[in-house]
Amino acid sequence: MAIDVPVRPLLVPGATIGILGSGQLGRMLAMAAARLGVKCHIYAPEPGPAFDVAADFTLASYEDEAALAAFADKVAVVTYEFENVPARAAEVLAAHCPVLPDWNALATSQDRLTEKQFINSLGIATAPFAQVDDAGSLARAVAQIGRPAILKTRRFGYDGKGQTAIRDGSDLAVQFRSLGGVPCILEGLVPFLREISVIAARAADGSFAAFDVCENEHEHHILAATHVPAKVSADTAAQAIHIVHRILDGLKYIGVIAVEMFIVEEQQADGSKRERVIVNEIAPRVHNSGHWTIDGATTSQFEQHIRAICGWPLGSTHRHGRIEMRNLIGEDTNLWRDLMGESGACVHLYGKHEARAGRKMGHVTRILPEE
Amino acid sequence: MAIDVPVRPLLVPGATIGILGSGQLGRMLAMAAARLGVKCHIYAPEPGPAFDVAADFTLASYEDEAALAAFADKVAVVTYEFENVPARAAEVLAAHCPVLPDWNALATSQDRLTEKQFINSLGIATAPFAQVDDAGSLARAVAQIGRPAILKTRRFGYDGKGQTAIRDGSDLAVQFRSLGGVPCILEGLVPFLREISVIAARAADGSFAAFDVCENEHEHHILAATHVPAKVSADTAAQAIHIVHRILDGLKYIGVIAVEMFIVEEQQADGSKRERVIVNEIAPRVHNSGHWTIDGATTSQFEQHIRAICGWPLGSTHRHGRIEMRNLIGEDTNLWRDLMGESGACVHLYGKHEARAGRKMGHVTRILPEE
Numbered sequence: 063m064a065i066d067v068p069v070r071p072l073l074v075p076g077a078t079i080g081i082l083g084s085g086q087l088g089r090m091l092a093m094a095a096a097r098l099g100v101k102c103h104i105y106a107p108e109p110g111p112a113f114d115v116a117a118d119f120t121l122a123s124y125e126d127e128a129a130l131a132a133f134a135d136k137v138a139v140v141t142y143e144f145e146n147v148p149a150r151a152a153e154v155l156a157a158h159c160p161v162l163p164d165w166n167a168l169a170t171s172q173d174r175l176t177e178k179q180f181i182n183s184l185g186i187a188t189a190p191f192a193q194v195d196d197a198g199s200l201a202r203a204v205a206q207i208g209r210p211a212i213l214k215t216r217r218f219g220y221d222g223k224g225q226t227a228i229r230d231g232s233d234l235a236v237q238f239r240s241l242g243g244v245p246c247i248l249e250g251l252v253p254f255l256r257e258i259s260v261i262a263a264r265a266a267d268g269s270f271a272a273f274d275v276c277e278n279e280h281e282h283h284i285l286a287a288t289h290v291p292a293k294v295s296a297d298t299a300a301q302a303i304h305i306v307h308r309i310l311d312g313l314k315y316i317g318v319i320a321v322e323m324f325i326v327e328e329q330q331a332d333g334s335k336r337e338r339v340i341v342n343e344i345a346p347r348v349h350n351s352g353h354w355t356i357d358g359a360t361t362s363q364f365e366q367h368i369r370a371i372c373g374w375p376l377g378s379t380h381r382h383g384r385i386e387m388r389n390l391i392g393e394d395t396n397l398w399r400d401l402m403g404e405s406g407a408c409v410h411l412y413g414k415h416e417a418r419a420g421r422k423m424g425h426v427t428r429i430l431p432e433e
Numbered sequence: 434m435a436i437d438v439p440v441r442p443l444l445v446p447g448a449t450i451g452i453l454g455s456g457q458l459g460r461m462l463a464m465a466a467a468r469l470g471v472k473c474h475i476y477a478p479e480p481g482p483a484f485d486v487a488a489d490f491t492l493a494s495y496e497d498e499a500a501l502a503a504f505a506d507k508v509a510v511v512t513y514e515f516e517n518v519p520a521r522a523a524e525v526l527a528a529h530c531p532v533l534p535d536w537n538a539l540a541t542s543q544d545r546l547t548e549k550q551f552i553n554s555l556g557i558a559t560a561p562f563a564q565v566d567d568a569g570s571l572a573r574a575v576a577q578i579g580r581p582a583i584l585k586t587r588r589f590g591y592d593g594k595g596q597t598a599i600r601d602g603s604d605l606a607v608q609f610r611s612l613g614g615v616p617c618i619l620e621g622l623v624p625f626l627r628e629i630s631v632i633a634a635r636a637a638d639g640s641f642a643a644f645d646v647c648e649n650e651h652e653h654h655i656l657a658a659t660h661v662p663a664k665v666s667a668d669t670a671a672q673a674i675h676i677v678h679r680i681l682d683g684l685k686y687i688g689v690i691a692v693e694m695f696i697v698e699e700q701q702a703d704g705s706k707r708e709r710v711i712v713n714e715i716a717p718r719v720h721n722s723g724h725w726t727i728d729g730a731t732t733s734q735f736e737q738h739i740r741a742i743c744g745w746p747l748g749s750t751h752r753h754g755r756i757e758m759r760n761l762i763g764e765d766t767n768l769w770r771d772l773m774g775e776s777g778a779c780v781h782l783y784g785k786h787e788a789r790a791g792r793k794m795g796h797v798t799r800i801l802p803e804e
Contacts, residue, residue, distance in 0.1 A: 115487075
């Protein structure tokens with residue numbers, strides 16, 4: 063495969079990388095970087111758990127162009143723990159040092175419409191969708207997609223925020239206004255059997271590596287648990303990984319990506335059933351459903367991302383056993399005493415002060431014998 | 434087993450622990466603490482790789498009593514990455530907060546004579562030894578132990594420093610002076626088959642957990658490689674672990690310890706041979722021969738130590754496969770590019786600036802299928 067990225071020198075151990083965001087993903091990225099002798103400088107508008115494990119930090123807003131420029135001048139490459147990096151911030155940073163994954167990946171995944179159009183352009187299936195710019199276009203979209211459907215803001219949605227269900231009898235104008243009157247898309251409901259994700263990486267030389275397919279359980283729109291391997295056929299798993307490979311090549315991506323997908327069951331002409339993979343959404347970053355790789359794989363998703371953005375080879379994605387990862391959300395964190403006493407439970411706590419409802423406080427990974 | 438330590442509250446996640454020493458062991462302890470939501474404050478007389486991953490640090494000498502006191506007031510417990518903590522520093526710290534492992538363990542292992550006397554007092558074998566305070570007592574010691582033998586300073590020796598071989602024709606007065614004229618011991622040479630170590634932990638409630646026995650290769654008195662499991666019989670492995678259990682109970686120890694041992698082959702009366710375990714030395718801390726546990730065991734030695742000093746249960750010591758750990762010493766660190774490209778090699782670099790000869794720059798762990 064041709065090298066399709068700008069030639070730049072490999073980083074060497076001892077280099078400093080910059081990370082936008084001070085949350086648990088930034089924290090786990092910083093710890094993975096440290097394993098490889100790479101220093102981290104965290105940039106965030108508020109202090110967070112990543113500050114405690116980084117060599118340096120900048121506390122400033124994503125609109126503070128002078129602070130962004132000073133930060134970018136001190137690091138060899140900038141990466142991020144979330145996809146909603148403001149366009150202008152990415153532009154300012156990129157004028158000073160490489161930002162990886164690049165703006166193309168950020169822009170594509172920041173907007174649900176652009177993202178789905180890009181995926182479809184590769185010949186990969188998504189849920190049916192329609193653009194919604196106002197109450198009038200919502201009515202046309204509902205006529206096209208049918209009810210029930212989900213109205214989602216095109217930008218800034220996560221963990222079920224920025225979305226509302228359109229059911230029979232819903233008042234479309236009220237629903238549209240409830241999301242702030244911003245540009246939206248309407249998505250058809252997919253009657254899925256399973257929710258899966260693939261965590262994969264693409265290196266600067268175009269090489270690709272995927273972890274085994276994850277099966278995810280959500281509660282109240284928040285990831286509750288991940289099981290690996292997913293209970294899908296070998297063909298389906300290969301199909302899911304192939305889809306992610308095409309997405310990464312399509313974006314000329316460098317780094318770790320997470321692609322969330324649905325498995326639907328389709329009736330064939332001969333009456334038999336087969337599994338089909340539909341892409342739900344892309345997260346151009348390390349992902350909660352890949353946290354099990356810290357304990358359960360030879361290389362963690364965090365180390366894999368650091369390797370990719372440093373221009374180094376990808377590591378082995380070999381899995382140590384059957385995996386169950388469970389998030390500790392809000393008050394779940396009070397289980398820490400019991401979990402510490404459970405033989406074989408790998409406990410991770412993110413060092414957050416306040417256990418607010420819905421807040422991801424930590425996770426626990428169990429490595430079980432293969433079935 | 435009775436709880437034989439002063440009752441003190443368990444730490445809770447979010448607490449800050451103090452670590453004396455800014456080297457790679459302090460660094461890996463800090464990273465293990467962070468996984469569990471515990472913050473670290475490093476205290477050291479010079480900056481080192483642990484500073485880059487800790488929430489806070491104090492740069493001051495171990496003689497600066499005001500700095501020690503201020504540090505100890507900010508942390509819930511103090512631990513250390515090396516055994517040569519000055520007695521007065523330990524005393525100052527202990528007046529402010531618990532120091533674990535405690536002074537008893539430090540004092541015993543800081544002095545080779547005290548250490549061997551303690552081990553023998555438990556009925557556990559060591560190499561033959563004799564106290565040497567001057568050239569005259571060296572002559573008597575040589576008459577008792579025989580030649581060849583090793584003259585070692587009682588204190589501050591590591592990686593082959595502070596020792597010299599006494600051979601036929603050695604000038605005893607010159608040799609004694611070559612070590613600075615300080616108190617020494619003379620140790621008989623043990624014709625060992627293998628060098629092994631056991632990394633084990635004892636919790637505040639007296640419970641005990643050991644990792645599988647490690648087999649070590651030294652080059653120029655510095656650990657070059659560790660293989661796990663050691664090529665010893667199941668009986669010998671059990672004997673080695675039992676020895677360590679007795680040492681930990683004898684010291685009423687809290688934390689991770691490393692005990693280096695020799696395996697010697699003894700001819701029995703009936704002509705058969707059997708393996709015998711002789712203790713070489715104790716390190717009252719995490720140890721280089723346990724670095725493989727980061728990638729190769731459910732709980733790392735670093736996490737195990739944090740669990741113990743926080744008053745939490747010990748974690749599972751389950752091993753993921755056959756282990757080979759190799760140190761990257763001095764210029765070995767230039768192999769990093771090749772190692773990053775080797776599938777399954779878990780590479781660790783300590784972030785040290787200068788690759789001096791004999792300096793531990795990193796290590797690589799390979800997890801192989803069981804034989």
